[in-house]
Amino acid sequence: MIIQLLLSGISMGMIYALMAMGLILIVKAVGVLNFAHGELFMLGAYITYMLTVQMGLPLIPMLICGLILFAFVGLMFMFSVYWPLRNASWPVTITISTLGASMVLKELARFIWGPFPLKAKPIISGALSFGKITLEYQYLFIIGVSMLLILVVFVLFEKLYIGKIMQAAAQGRYAAELMGIPIVVTIAATFMISTCLSGIGGWLSAPLFLVSQSLGSMALKAFAGIVVGGFGNITGAVIGSILIGLVESYSSLFTSVYRDAVVFLVLIIVLLVRPQGLLGERISEKA
Amino acid sequence: MTKPILELKGVCKRFGGVVASDYVDFSVYPGSIHALIGPNGAGKTTMLNLISGIYQVDEGEIHLGQQQITKLPAHQRSRLGMGRTFQAPRFLQRANIRENLLIAIDLKDQTGHVRSFLGKGIVGFESELKRLVEVAELDLDLEDDITSLAYGQSKLLEIVRAMLARPKVMLVDEPAAGLNGNEQGRVIALLKLAAAEGIGVVLIEHHMDMVLSTCNEITVLNFGKVIAEGDPQSILHNEHVIEAYLGRKKSC
């Protein structure tokens, strides 16, 4: 039982980590948290459903189509929701704009796929059994794929030149423009990568839950992961998200309805005790 | 022997491997205009940030009058009388001029929010403002947006705002940058008024003629270290200072 919860906790944590990474990327790129992030995740699950159940595509073509669609959605999202407001003097407007976007995405999903929850096919059925312990392949697959993606993103942003360019553009737009870095491209790329990460998260989690418009609320757990792990830090976001996944999983030992409340309570306690998160540094502004 | 109103003892600040302040001792007396000069990157603005509390010192002590303020957060230092202006004026963009200035009066009076809510409003503001605005030769409509001010006007208003709060010490960061001769004269007039009222003015400035004509005390920094200290004449002829700015002459 404990091992089961460990497994499901880590795999959910990994999914949250994928979303968290996407969120952090956008925060670093444009300085505002994207309130529609959960809905992008939800859209990922729906698109995956459409490609597998409704269109019956096999794995590889489905992944390719899915990624193209995710990237496209990310691009559209950026141009309609963020780009017109990129020079706004008040960041609140971008926040509320993403809020409007989350509503739009939810309604679009409702129009296209209907208001009733849908059942997606498991990616890999079956499980591994050692005596009393059963490890479902689904969870192992999620952990494997997520770890791979996390590694790729980490290498891309922290080690490769492309990542440095994108970070530069994020930290100082004007200077980056003066240096010839095409801001539109880097920001668009960031949004597309972020959407792809959420989309893949949606694909991985679709078999675990019913595909419905309420999937968007998962973003909150991803956010909790970011805060618990440490602000603005990809590593922190990942570790924090996995911790959140574990907290959520193990809280089912003593409650079923209040699981969400427990997660958020942990978030608030971390904020009280160590506001910069486990791996965060105290940020001070330059005068 | 008057005591300094602002005193730094052995103040150090490092950013990673860079030493921005290297065991700096620094004293400012009430009513004096004390310049802090040095080549670019010498650590002057860092010093102001350490004094006002935006950065915390790694080592050393800072005293404001009798009180040790080394560990105090920046807002508390302001409340104890630490005034500050910035190179690029920091105003509330969406408020009008009146509201921007009233904040300084809030700081001066410190009566608390409840009394401000219940109270009759700010008394004596107009007269306080008048004498400063006259010296600064600013023609203001208080109802105007703060964004309507020209650059020179906003720089002067920064100093006016700091002075409205009646600080004990005023840290002024390059007030003359980008101003024409007439505006620079008005800045000098304001600073001299501040000093006359007993405020200890710390001035970062690159316009040497302004520094030499206005200040009675100069501290020179280079690479975070104090390399010279004294009155304007002695600093002008100090060989360390000349070397820092111009480099040493190579003997052929």
Added chain:
Amino acid sequence: MREKKKIFKILAVVVICAAFTLLVPKLIPNQYMINIVNNALLYFIAILGLSVMLGMGGQVTFSIAGTMGIGAFFTAIFCVKLGWHPLMAILGSVVATMAIALVLGLALCRLKGSYFAFGSIALVHILYNIMLNWKPITGGADGISGIPKLDLVFYSCTTKENYFYVFIVVAVLCGMIVGRIRTSSLGRSLASIRDNEIAAICMGVNIYQTKVISFIIAGAFSSLAGSLLAFQNTNITAELFTFEQSAIFLVMSMLGGIESTIGVFVGTILLTVMPEWMRVLASYYKLVYGIGVILLMIFMPMGLAGLVQTIYKKIKRRKKAKMKASGVGS
């Protein structure tokens, strides 16, 4: 000259409020519509709290529906389970909510900007979760019913019109309080936090403390609204106090113009009444709403009040330029 302008403004507001108060019940004989207006008034009171945090302090928060729910449930519990008098219940609810807001604010206000917003989303979800599931206290999914009618010692509310008169008095009072806050030192401190945090620090503003204070004030206003809602509805459930409701509050305030009390009022009334007019859109309503929000942010971020102000300023500037051009003036 400024004094004259001020008096004129106050008079105008008084006249409009009086007219509104007297005319509305006559022009809208329909009970259903009066109920809608009543709801709008209550939302207005709650959103006044939001305007202190957002309009003055620049903090986006989704906590308003949550603290409103706390106020409502406290009132319900005080009246139904403890038999308190309505006035006592209202007072008790507001005080209790402010205490809870203090604790929550101490935790949440450590977060900056968007992080704080997300924290408030977490908060409203927790509160909803608790309200929905804590059967012994909140009645679970059924909520609490049997709340008595609002009985102020000198005035008893039996009809919707009665509630209307009470609500409008409370709304005007709250509007005045918030207007006063805006011109007091708290309003200026909040404005400095919103516009330039470093300037705020150098002007002696304790940012953390001021943010917590604004959070408590928002809690006070929204719990008052929730409390009155409990009396009006006679039964309350968690479904009234969701994240979606908080999001609607945000949009209402942005539509009207977050920096103007009158703007907030207009935005609230418009968006409360609009769903009725928009029935023709049926299932497309939410989609239009979402797109509308995005467009509102792009084209009119300062809301209707902001639009009015911009036009007013343009006219003023043109007048000034004309005067200068024709040689008149100082």
